[in-house]
Amino acid sequence: MRDKLVEKLIKGEEKRQAEGLELIPSENYVSEDVLRANGSVFTNKYSEGYPGRRYYGGQDFTDQVERLAIERICKLFKCKFANVQPHSGAPANLAVYAALLVPGDTVLGLDLSHGGHLTHGHPMTLPAKIYKFVTYKMKNPDTGEIDYEDMRKVALETKPKLIIAGFSAYSRTLDYKKFVEIAHEVGAITMADMAHIAGLIAAGELRNPFDDGFDVITSTTHKTLRGPRGGIILTRESEEIAKKIDKSIFPGIQGGPHMHTIAAKAVAFGEAMTPKYKKYARQVLKNAKAMEGVLRKNKIRMIGGGTDNHLILADVFGSLGVTGKEAQTVLDEVGITLNMNSIAGDTRKPLDPSGIRFGTPAITTRGFKGKECKLVAELLIETLKNKDNKKMKESIHKEIKTLAKKFPIPKKFV
Numbered sequence: 001m002r003d004k005l006v007e008k009l010i011k012g013e014e015k016r017q018a019e020g021l022e023l024i025p026s027e028n029y030v031s032e033d034v035l036r037a038n039g040s041v042f043t044n045k046y047s048e049g050y051p052g053r054r055y056y057g058g059q060d061f062t063d064q065v066e067r068l069a070i071e072r073i074c075k076l077f078k079c080k081f082a083n084v085q086p087h088s089g090a091p092a093n094l095a096v097y098a099a100l101l102v103p104g105d106t107v108l109g110l111d112l113s114h115g116g117h118l119t120h121g122h123p124m125t126l127p128a129k130i131y132k133f134v135t136y137k138m139k140n141p142d143t144g145e146i147d148y149e150d151m152r153k154v155a156l157e158t159k160p161k162l163i164i165a166g167f168s169a170y171s172r173t174l175d176y177k178k179f180v181e182i183a184h185e186v187g188a189i190t191m192a193d194m195a196h197i198a199g200l201i202a203a204g205e206l207r208n209p210f211d212d213g214f215d216v217i218t219s220t221t222h223k224t225l226r227g228p229r230g231g232i233i234l235t236r237e238s239e240e241i242a243k244k245i246d247k248s249i250f251p252g253i254q255g256g257p258h259m260h261t262i263a264a265k266a267v268a269f270g271e272a273m274t275p276k277y278k279k280y281a282r283q284v285l286k287n288a289k290a291m292e293g294v295l296r297k298n299k300i301r302m303i304g305g306g307t308d309n310h311l312i313l314a315d316v317f318g319s320l321g322v323t324g325k326e327a328q329t330v331l332d333e334v335g336i337t338l339n340m341n342s343i344a345g346d347t348r349k350p351l352d353p354s355g356i357r358f359g360t361p362a363i364t365t366r367g368f369k370g371k372e373c374k375l376v377a378e379l380l381i382e383t384l385k386n387k388d389n390k391k392m393k394e395s396i397h398k399e400i401k402t403l404a405k406k407f408p409i410p411k412k413f414v
């Protein structure tokens with residue numbers, strides 16, 4: 001690369017990724033093929049509109065690649081319609097709100113402190129300024145069970161137009177049927193924001209909300225799906241909803257689609273259709289269970305009491321007296337990247353909460369199995385217990401580096 005400054009930064013990031021262990025549950029590594037498509041000449045092309053109805057000429061290949069992405073993702077999720085143009089997860093959600101609601105309408109979503117996402121109604125977001133968000137919660141943070149009775153009560157009282165299932169810091173299984181039942185009772189549309197677990201659903205390892213009658217699924221493509229940074233909106237069967245969503249993305253909130261990203265999405269969706277990918281998804285779940293076992297043995301409190309998916313939310317302040325921020329910082333020092341996270345009923349502030357959140361999607365892509373995941377969980381706990389012991393931390397860092405070297409980030413899709 002001619003630009004030595006940027007080249008140096010890319011090399012630095014490559015090294016950082018290669019030497020550390022990535023436990024942030026929303027991150028992953030794409031294959032060389034996804035990277036190649038994402039860096040392709042499709043980035044030069046304007047394609048406002050949809051395949052067969054564009055506002056610019058020269059669409060022979062863009063039309064084909066977007067159709068391919070749509071066809072593949074519809075097959076993976078067993079649905080009729082897909083919009084593969086959302087630039088990311090947040091705009092995908094905004095587009096659904098704009099498509100199906102009018103300003104002032106009510107939306108029911110999971111409380112942020114119980115695992116929901118910012119885009120499900122945090123007061124700082126644009127959607128929260130336009131629509132009225134009400135929330136449901138867990139009945140008991142130690143089992144993770146959602147309070148469906150209260151959800152129904154809130155729904156009957158507030159008459160939401162849209163009910164959202166989905167989370168970014170929740171580790172248990174949602175009962176999608178209950179959501180649909182409540183939605184039918186109050187005449188709401190159902191949307192599942194599957195950003196975190198889309199890949200596990202695509203692989204058939206976790207339940208598909210469409211099988212229980214959900215109307216719409218939104219997702220990112222870069223988390224467990226192992227694609228480029230991006231978003232998607234899927235519609236189970238309603239052409240009316242799908243048409244509104246298409247208009248809402250373009251010209252509603254976006255201009256030209258990023259065709260290079262759509263090409264990379266098509267590649268990732270193709271990879272997600274293979275038996276190798278199914279095996280990967282299964283291993284992600286097994287690996288999370290392996291880590292759960294180590295935490296339980298060490299009596300570290302997990303929100304939800306454990307995990308059914310790829311992530312664990314641990315109350316490190318309550319269990320070890322280490323704050324979330326301290327944990328994040330000290331783990332960074334030994335080469336483990338994860339994030340601090342508020343927990344349900346947290347008495348601490350969001351910038352230094354009681355919890356940490358971590359997961360297995362990225363290390364599983366690297367080839368980690370149960371044995372290595374147990375070791376990582378043990379090293380993680382050991383680091384927290386010895387957070388002021390410099391010698392100990394140095395030795396753990398060495399061990400992490402050796403482990404990372406032994407499992408290089410794969411270039412080919414495996």
Ligand SMILES: *Cc1c(COP(=O)(O)O)cnc(C)c1O
Nearest residue numbers: 088089090117167168195196220
């Ligand atoms: C990650 C995430 C998003 C947002 O995706 P971005 O690509 O960061 O905009 C939305 N919803 C949920 C549940 C998420 O986990």
